[in-house]
Amino acid sequence: MKKKQARELINKKFNNLSKENKSSFDKKxxxxxxxxxxxxxxxxxxGSYWAISNEVETSFINDYIASKGLxxxxxxxxxxxKIKKLNFYKYSNSEILKKNKYGIPEPSEKNQYIxxxxxxxxxxxxxxFDLNFSRLGYGGGYYDSSLQDVKKENRIGLSYEFQKMNKxxxxxxxxxxxxxxxxxxxxxxx
Numbered sequence: 001m002k003k004k005q006a007r008e009l010i011n012k013k014f015n016n017l018s019k020e021n022k023s024s025f026d027k028k029x030x031x032x033x034x035x036x037x038x039x040x041x042x043x044x045x046x047g048s049y050w051a052i053s054n055e056v057e058t059s060f061i062n063d064y065i066a067s068k069g070l071x072x073x074x075x076x077x078x079x080x081x082k083i084k085k086l087n088f089y090k091y092s093n094s095e096i097l098k099k100n101k102y103g104i105p106e107p108s109e110k111n112q113y114i115x116x117x118x119x120x121x122x123x124x125x126x127x128x129f130d131l132n133f134s135r136l137g138y139g140g141g142y143y144d145s146s147l148q149d150v151k152k153e154n155r156i157g158l159s160y161e162f163q164k165m166n167k168x169x170x171x172x173x174x175x176x177x178x179x180x181x182x183x184x185x186x187x188x189x190x
Contacts, residue, residue: 010128029057119150125158133189141173
């Protein structure tokens, strides 16, 4: 399926998602995240994001990571030299995030910076994914350009079941996922 068609289809499904179902799905995803997380003994640095609009809620996950005493890093967009990129900065629960030009809350640039390859894994937002674990983002290209040096197995998507598609027409620069956590469990690429 073409990217534009996939985004339109997913947008319609999100429009029909009730608050009650979303809340129920988010709780199940959080439960599966905790199970997934148990398999990692020596994790120190985790990248995540702050959910906006109808994305899978990450506040439970981010709070859980912080409660374990681990280093949680959130992205800030950067357009230096007209190159779309995400830089990750340490976040604490007490910090007040400021919204960027897209309305996405970001940590301060004054916080500790980490190179993406130093993250033990990174939780990634997505619009859709397919059976090959190809990720369809929002069209900005920030994650695609930033994740090129990050091992695929360290890229974890969060998704509702209706965001799974059979096949999405992707391009060479599109970032592939190593696994996805849905309300039905954690699935990783074989």
